[in-house]
Amino acid sequence: MRNIINILVREYVERVRTKAFIILTVVAPLFIVGIFLGPVYFMARSNKAQHIAIVDLDGRIGSLVKERLLEKPKIEPKEALQKAQQGRGRDNNPILEDTYNVELIPVEPGQEAQVRARLSERVLHAKNDDDKLDAYVWIDKNTAETGNADYYARNTADFGNVATLEGAISRAVTRLRLQAKNISPDQVDSLLKRVDLRTVKITEGGEKEDKGIAAFVIPMFFTMLLYMTLLIYGATVMRSVQEEKSSRVFEVLLSSVKPIELMTGKIIGVAAVGLTQLAVWAVMFGTVAAYGLAAASAQIGDISVPPMLYVYFLIYFILGYLLFSSMYAAVGASANSDQEAQQMQMVILPFIIVPVMLLQMIIRNPSSPTAVAMSLIPFFTPLLMFLRISVQTPPVWQIALSIALLAGTTAGMIWICARIYRVGILMYGKRVTLPELVRWIGTA
Amino acid sequence: MPYALEVEKINKTYSTSRAVNDLSFTVPQGAIYGLLGPNGAGKTTTIRMLMDIIMPDSGQVKLFGEPFRRELLRRVGYLPEERGLYRKMKVKDMLVFLGLIRGLERPESIRATEQWMARLEITDWSQKKVEECSKGMQQKVQFAATLLHDPDLVILDEPFAGLDPVNTVMLQEVMLELERKGKTLIFSTHRMEQVERLCDSICLVNRGRAVLQGNLREIKRGFGTNTILTRMEGNNGFLATLPGVRDVIHSTNFTQIKMQPGADSQAILHEMAARTSISHFELTEPSLEEIFIMAVGKVDA
Structure with a gap:
């Protein structure tokens, strides 16, 4: 016990002192916040007007589209933002409204080819900013019947823009079609009025109106945090063990310390570093949430975190960390060099990466049978069950079962890995094979 | 002990x-x-x-x-x-x-x-x-x-x-x-x-x-005193031909003479004295290095 504490303290003090730790502790949260809030922020800011030209051979559609595009959004920006985050804007525009600068281009019959060439030239090589076109739309004589129109742009991946134009043209065409059926303009307007779905989240505490993407951001934020810390600290344990092996420090230590003490001390020491880092992040996040994010909070919704989520986070972090770090320790002890360790950790990585690939699926449907099954696989439990809990609290028995399975697997894995560690840390030379590993586990 | x-x-x-x-x-x-x-x-x-x-x-x-x-x-x-x-x-x-x-x-x-x-x-x-x-x-x-x-x-x-x-x-x-x-x-x-x-x-x-x-x-x-360390004047090429000498190693300041087992060191000294003037003559044990090489070599042979 004394030895474990000495080793733990050394590991902790030496790591917390490093520049890498300090930098990671400060930079990582900025990075995460950037990933989630950056796009929202930029979407809210980058309302640069799109310069669009419309060629209308039909003669009626173009002006309706222009009118629609230049219409001021009837909803407040904040509300628009929320709708955007929920995946809906005006006319199902999945992103925020763009503002438009629209030109109607008249075409003399027979001049189509020249007009098209000139417009393309303006898209590609504009003389100046005023002349510069972002895109142009070509509406045919029979667009109203066929429902086909063409969109020309340098960047055709701007789905938001395409969707907005599509919506505007559809609306114009629909209007014409309805008018053709002798429906008055007033009636047309009321017929085209769209439905807004208000989203309400049902929780144990009653109904609560879901304000924007917070419902998505909070679970993702914590799950990614869990993922990163498992990965980073697992790999830290691996490198640290590897360093002890290749620098032969363990040989000096081993005469006074048992291998299992060395492994335990190291794993706990690194965990303490991890928890320190998380604590720093929690404080930073709390502060930022209280001040800097106040504005963003108003936009993305309620970013308060239920206290139980912290408890679950700790439970799954600690169990998951013990599971993966003991595996990483075994890899570090079996490898002969850092490079070999890097290659050998490929054995562990799928256990961490597969759940990350399942996150999207689970966040969309957290109680599907697949989600339940996957989240009960012990290696996936830390990320997936935690995600399920944070999105939509699953039945208590599932949580309890997942924790029991995870704890049991972790205990078994520590036992196996301690054995591999004990033999591996003294083996030099050739690369270890799987049958050898199995034999190591068997050695008393 | x-x-x-x-x-x-x-x-x-x-x-x-x-x-x-x-x-x-x-x-x-x-x-x-x-x-x-x-x-x-x-x-x-x-x-x-x-x-x-x-x-x-x-x-x-x-x-x-x-x-x-x-x-x-x-x-x-x-x-x-x-x-x-x-x-x-x-x-x-x-x-x-x-x-x-x-x-x-x-x-x-x-x-x-x-x-x-x-x-x-x-x-x-x-x-x-x-x-x-x-x-x-x-x-x-x-x-x-x-x-x-x-x-x-x-x-x-x-x-x-x-x-x-x-x-x-x-x-x-x-x-x-x-x-x-x-x-x-x-x-x-x-x-x-x-x-x-x-x-x-x-x-x-x-x-x-x-x-x-x-x-x-x-x-x-146990290895006995089978080595002579000597320093002398003039040509020492004759040493190797003396009876009882197994090997002669020349170095800058000293000449080492390895004797065959049972060889008479005094007889060698007399032969040497008859031919040249000796400034140093010492009977020694083999160096550890020699013992090392002998012992390891014997096992390997």
Whole structure:
């Protein structure tokens, strides 16, 4: 016990002192916040007007589209933002409204080819900013019947823009079609009025109106945090063990310390570093949430975190960390060099990466049978069950079962890995094979 | 005489080779004991078995007269062949940590660290990181680490490798000081002049077996005085033709004459005196180096 504490303290003090730790502790949260809030922020800011030209051979559609595009959004920006985050804007525009600068281009019959060439030239090589076109739309004589129109742009991946134009043209065409059926303009307007779905989240505490993407951001934020810390600290344990092996420090230590003490001390020491880092992040996040994010909070919704989520986070972090770090320790002890360790950790990585690939699926449907099954696989439990809990609290028995399975697997894995560690840390030379590993586990 | 260490018929076989083969030796308390042998003889494997780093396949080790127990290792100091230090740690922190691991309380560990840093003249380096130290400096740090907890038995695997002459002498002095304090020292090497200078007893290991062991003086005496060291005037080409001479080795200042077994040194002296003027004539035991080569060569042949 004394030895474990000495080793733990050394590991902790030496790591917390490093520049890498300090930098990671400060930079990582900025990075995460950037990933989630950056796009929202930029979407809210980058309302640069799109310069669009419309060629209308039909003669009626173009002006309706222009009118629609230049219409001021009837909803407040904040509300628009929320709708955007929920995946809906005006006319199902999945992103925020763009503002438009629209030109109607008249075409003399027979001049189509020249007009098209000139417009393309303006898209590609504009003389100046005023002349510069972002895109142009070509509406045919029979667009109203066929429902086909063409969109020309340098960047055709701007789905938001395409969707907005599509919506505007559809609306114009629909209007014409309805008018053709002798429906008055007033009636047309009321017929085209769209439905807004208000989203309400049902929780144990009653109904609560879901304000924007917070419902998505909070679970993702914590799950990614869990993922990163498992990965980073697992790999830290691996490198640290590897360093002890290749620098032969363990040989000096081993005469006074048992291998299992060395492994335990190291794993706990690194965990303490991890928890320190998380604590720093929690404080930073709390502060930022209280001040800097106040504005963003108003936009993305309620970013308060239920206290139980912290408890679950700790439970799954600690169990998951013990599971993966003991595996990483075994890899570090079996490898002969850092490079070999890097290659050998490929054995562990799928256990961490597969759940990350399942996150999207689970966040969309957290109680599907697949989600339940996957989240009960012990290696996936830390990320997936935690995600399920944070999105939509699953039945208590599932949580309890997942924790029991995870704890049991972790205990078994520590036992196996301690054995591999004990033999591996003294083996030099050739690369270890799987049958050898199995034999190591068997050695008393 | 009480023994600090008794090794009885230990064996270690790796998948491909038998590293240690029925090796037995005893180290008297208070002695400086040399574990000699060519590269790959099994010295390091033997030492690692003594330190419980690897398990012998069979055989027994007794420490301080008791059957091996891990707790007895608290009284042992061990310097591994490879330098095992945390590269990113500061020298002093590293030593204090190792002292704690060896069972010292923090204040004791700090005191011992400071004492040994002063004795080995590395105090100026105490705030440097290990990786900033030269190899020789790291060696001294490691040497200090071995002695922090004032062990009764000190096992040093190749302690002088990579040291300059000044530091080699410093370490040798420390070893002799420890001997005077009644500590037992075992060290492995293949540098014979160090053995001749320091050791009371030796065990010569080759291919995992002890080929020669015991008190150094007695071993040398056992080989008899079969060597003549001489210095003389003029041409000495005739020496090789004298009866009883097995080999002649010329060096700048001395000529060494190896005699055949049972040859009469006085007869050789007379022959030499008849032909030239002799300024030096000395009958000696073979050097340890020769014994080493003879013993190892015999097994290999």
